[in-house]
Structure formats: C-alpha cells, structure tokens
Amino acid sequence: MSTATMTSRKSFWAWGVTKGEVVLVRCPSHDEATDERNRMKFSDATCATCVGSTRAKIGEATMRQYCEQRGWTVVAVRSLEPKVPACVKIRLFSGSANITDMADAGKRGKTCRRLIILGRHSEWPDTREPGAMAQRYTAQVFESIKDTADDFDTVRERVRDIIAVARIAGVPEGLLRCFDEEIKGIDAPRPKLTAGVDGVWSGSADEDGISLSDLADKMNYPHEITHGQTNATAYAIAKKVWPEVQRAQTMSEAAKVLRLAGAKLHGFCGMD
Secondary structure (H helix, E strand, O other): OOOOOOOOOOOOEEEEOOOOEEEEEEOHHHOOOOOHHHOOOOOOOOOOOOOOOOOOOOOHHHHHHHHHHOOOEEEEEEEOOOOOOOOEEEEEOOOEEEEEEOOOOOOOOOEEEEEEEEOOOOOOOOOOOOHHHHHHHHHHHHHHHOOOOOOHHHHHHHHHHHHHHHHHHOOOOOOOEEEEEEEEHHHOOOOOEEEEEOOOEEEEEEOOEEEEEEOOOOOOOEEEEEOOOOHHHHHHHHHHHHHHHHOOOOHHHHHHHHHHHOOOEEEEEOOO
C-alpha cells in the first residue's frame, strides 16, 4: 500500500448494498493510514482495501452484521435513487400484441422477456360463437394493457388471468392465447424519447426513427422524419442529444440540434 498519499483520521468508505442504498462505514484498521486510491465515492460498489473483489448484494441487516464482525462502525444508510419497476414496451396490432420487459433493453449480452398475445379482432364483429366471444376477450386483454405503467410481471399475470377466464368460458386456444419468449437485449425496442412544447411542436424517437411535428403552422403542418439513415442509427444519435432537443422551443430548433449531431431528416408538408 502506498504511503505517499495519506488521508486524515476518520476516513470513510461506502459500500453498495442493493440498488439505491449505500452504507457508510468507518474501518478502524484504516483510520491511521489509507491509500488514496481506495477512498470511495457514493456511486462506487466496494471498498477495495477492506472488501477486495467482493460484490455480493446483501440486505442492510446482513451488512450491519458484516461490519460488526470486522469491527467497523456503521454510520448511516442513505437512498441514492428511488426504486421503480422496470418499464414495459407494448405494441398493439390487429388481433395481436407483444409486451417487452425493458429492464435490459439495448444491453449486449443480456436478454429481455417478451409476452406474445394472439387473439381475434376485426372491424366487422363476428356474430357466431366462439368467434364473437374471442373478440370480446381480445378487446378486454388489449384494454387491460393499454397505457399501463405496471411492471412486466404484473402485466403478464393480468393477461394470463383474462385468457384463463376466456378458456373456461369456451374460447379455444386457436382464437386467443399467449406465450413467452426471450429476445436479445440489443434487439429489444428502445424506450420512447419525447419532447415538445404544447401547441407549438412535438417530437419523438424510438425504434421507428425520429419524428418531429410543427403544431403551430396550421396551414402546412410541417414534419421531419428519419430519411437516408437506419432507424437504429437515428435513435442512437437522438439519445445522445435528447436533453438539448427537449430544450428547443420550436421544431426547427430541435431539427437543427439533431442534424448537427448527425441525424438525417427529411421535411415534408403534412397537408400534401
């Protein structure tokens, strides 16, 4: 251990317990001399001097016991960020839908869970059973997942419960069913980015590319969309500068930010 950089007595370390929690501890054995390299910030995971490569995620009670066994003094527990359920991405089609768990979306080496729903939908109601019943239960499934803010497991169970009731009522599997699959994290849909000023302009970026709309020009309704570039590339560019896009006061300002970042956009008149 280097003695060139010593910290004063009362040195403190932080060790991550679970996501959003950190325990501050004082290690007696390192109060006198501490290698500056091993001082911790709140965002770090372990104390290299005391814990080494240990990165186990354990509860607060276990962590306190861990500290007591080593003669450490637990100073405080503080929350760094609120725990929120992982969001889901829902895509509705005519008679089918897919729900993707976005917890690891975009991450290489990770997988995302997806629930596929296959039902029965038509603009012309089916007057014969069990087709009519399948249409009603399909509509109920779609209504239960539309605009939901729940996590994947909650949404999945809700869908499965409705389909189970439909099955008991006599709807065959061929007319309404769901099944699970896994996809690569890098193949998952991206979280939708949104921006705009009410009544002036609106914009978004997702797996379908970038889309900007001028809401103030009622005569032409100008639009800007991704053109001459893959949607994935456009999204990656937009994500980097989206905070700046959100500060734009007009569609033209937002489009300028995106173009300077490398996005290729095509403008057209929405009235054409």
